[in-house]
Amino acid sequence: MPDQHANAASSLPASGLPDDARLDAAWARIRGRLREEVGEAEYRTWLRQLTLAGIEGEEAVIHVPSRFLRDWLRGQYGDRLRALWQAESVGVRRVDIRVAAAPGALRGADAPAAADGADLAEPLSATRPASEARVEAPKPEPRGDWAAPLDPRFTFDSFIVGKPNEFAHACARRVAEKPNSPGFNPLFLYGGVGLGKTHLMHAIAWAIREPQMGGPGRSVAYMSAEKFMYRFIAALRSQSTMEFKESLRSVDVLMIDDLQFLIGKDNTQEEFFHTFNALVDQGKQIVVSSDKPPSDLAGLEDRLRTRLGCGMVADIHATTYELRISILESKAASAGVDVPARVLEFLAHKITSNVRELEGALNRLIAHANLFGRPVTLESCQEVLHDILRAHDRRVTIEEIQKRVAEHYNIRISDMSSARRARNVARPRQVAMYLSKQLTSRSLPEIGRRFGNRDHTTVMHAVSRVAELMQGDAGFAEDVELLRRMLET
Numbered sequence: 046m047p048d049q050h051a052n053a054a055s056s057l058p059a060s061g062l063p064d065d066a067r068l069d070a071a072w073a074r075i076r077g078r079l080r081e082e083v084g085e086a087e088y089r090t091w092l093r094q095l096t097l098a099g100i101e102g103e104e105a106v107i108h109v110p111s112r113f114l115r116d117w118l119r120g121q122y123g124d125r126l127r128a129l130w131q132a133e134s135v136g137v138r139r140v141d142i143r144v145a146a147a148p149g150a151l152r153g154a155d156a157p158a159a160a161d162g163a164d165l166a167e168p169l170s171a172t173r174p175a176s177e178a179r180v181e182a183p184k185p186e187p188r189g190d191w192a193a194p195l196d197p198r199f200t201f202d203s204f205i206v207g208k209p210n211e212f213a214h215a216c217a218r219r220v221a222e223k224p225n226s227p228g229f230n231p232l233f234l235y236g237g238v239g240l241g242k243t244h245l246m247h248a249i250a251w252a253i254r255e256p257q258m259g260g261p262g263r264s265v266a267y268m269s270a271e272k273f274m275y276r277f278i279a280a281l282r283s284q285s286t287m288e289f290k291e292s293l294r295s296v297d298v299l300m301i302d303d304l305q306f307l308i309g310k311d312n313t314q315e316e317f318f319h320t321f322n323a324l325v326d327q328g329k330q331i332v333v334s335s336d337k338p339p340s341d342l343a344g345l346e347d348r349l350r351t352r353l354g355c356g357m358v359a360d361i362h363a364t365t366y367e368l369r370i371s372i373l374e375s376k377a378a379s380a381g382v383d384v385p386a387r388v389l390e391f392l393a394h395k396i397t398s399n400v401r402e403l404e405g406a407l408n409r410l411i412a413h414a415n416l417f418g419r420p421v422t423l424e425s426c427q428e429v430l431h432d433i434l435r436a437h438d439r440r441v442t443i444e445e446i447q448k449r450v451a452e453h454y455n456i457r458i459s460d461m462s463s464a465r466r467a468r469n470v471a472r473p474r475q476v477a478m479y480l481s482k483q484l485t486s487r488s489l490p491e492i493g494r495r496f497g498n499r500d501h502t503t504v505m506h507a508v509s510r511v512a513e514l515m516q517g518d519a520g521f522a523e524d525v526e527l528l529r530r531m532l533e534t
């Protein structure tokens with residue numbers, strides 16, 4: 046609860062203390078990770094009783110309710126907890142597990158300010174152990190308490206604009222510069238997975254929080270729809286819904302990420318609808334993101350869908366090759382690593398699904414190069430990203446292979462199936478059969494059928510003949526290899 050957090054921070058030494066929000070987020074992630082690692086049953090039995098009391102110097106102080114539990118946890122989870130804290134990079138190097146006389150849950154497992162929704166995996170209505178039943182009524186949330194941690198990397202400066210996202214980007218800019226512009230309230234951003242919705246949302250929030258001409262920044266309530274629901278339910282449980290509403294309605298801009306989460310959550314939708322209306326009536330800006338346009342959000346109340354769609358609806362489309370290249374160039378440049386253009390082109394050809402995956406692949410490549418002090422090359426890229434690339438392998442068809450090979454050797458496609466046996470036709474046909482065997486999962490008889498109803502033994506002969514020729518003729522081998530790469534990308 047927010048007031049408890051404030052107490053926690055003030056009761057501990059301030060030196061080197063990361064801000065509360067970062068600590069909360071780190072602790073929520075650590076608990077989420079432990080839960081994943083040990084499984085729900087073990088987590089509930091042992092680990093759910095851990096509470097973060099605070100940070101003392103470089104030490105995270107964890108409270109548990111009994112000596113038995115303390116000793117057991119020190120032995121079983123001490124190292125793991127330390128490693129998880131260290132991985133969070135919030136300045137914690139050690140962990141001390143202590144027995145709290147009365148479980149002083151300063152940032153307990155129930156604290157609704159958990160940043161990543163890890164706690165939501167717990168049914169909110171679940172019966173809680175006695176040690177956790179002490180849920181105090183939250184005080185009214187002060188203005189600004191809604192400030193969720195924003196990712197410092199997600200700014201307008203780092204957002205690369207291209208055809209697929211230029212409209213959404215322009216709308217985002219407009220709202221950030223001038224909230225509640227006519228026709229832009231609400232702003233509804235939507236698009237597929239990993240295409241930059243959250244990045245744009247954070248960029249808007251950062252810009253809105255910027256101090257205005259020497260004065261303070263405007264206040265933004267930014268949260269996922271999941272968290273909105275979580276806080277709403279916490280307020281319901283503690284009979285403080287009035288305060289909840291008031292605190293939300295006191296912000297300048299309300300931003301809700303992944304709105305599709307509210308589908309089927311009728312009470313939360315209802316509350317969101319009222320908050321939405323109250324804010325718009327007061328001239329406050331609303332920004333919402335979702336994976337679908339309002340009209341496709343079946344399961345959302347009609348009146349809410351209508352209201353969501355009556356401002357500006359902006360779509361982030363799937364990336365183009367050009368945009369992927371620009372994003373890769375920018376990310377490589379900001380990492381300060383020299384990645385050859387060929388490698389960037391290769392990645393942009395291969396990983397077309399979404400920006401998150403593209404970025405992940407580049408990061409892995411860069412980490413590998415840094416670790417081994419080797420330059421990034423096309424070969425190292427293929428090696429390091431072997432698994433990712435395989436998952437993204439395009440399904441090449443026999444028709445594509447025939448077309449590409451015919452073009453390369455300057456023969457007619459129809460000759461792939463003709464009965465002509467002249468060497469200048471027969472050899473390319475064999476190469477196409479060889480590549481069909483290498484690059485598709487078709488059987489020999491099936492390949493034979495596609496090459497003018499030839500027998501599978503003909504295909505078998507072609508495959509071994511080409512392999513043999515490649516052994517003895519480097520020029521020929523290079524040719525075939527080039528064709529293979531072209532077909533694979």
Ligand SMILES: Nc1ncnc2c1ncn2[C@@H]1O[C@H](COP(=O)(O)OP(=O)(O)OP(=O)(O)O)[C@@H](O)[C@H]1O
Nearest residue numbers: 203204205237238239240241242243244372400401
């Ligand atoms: N145009 C862009 N320029 C720079 N980085 C981008 C761009 N688009 C996406 N990214 C990066 O791709 C990653 C995924 O983006 P983000 O998390 O915003 O996607 P999302 O649409 O919110 O995904 P999800 O649907 O999973 O919530 C982030 O690291 C983000 O910075």
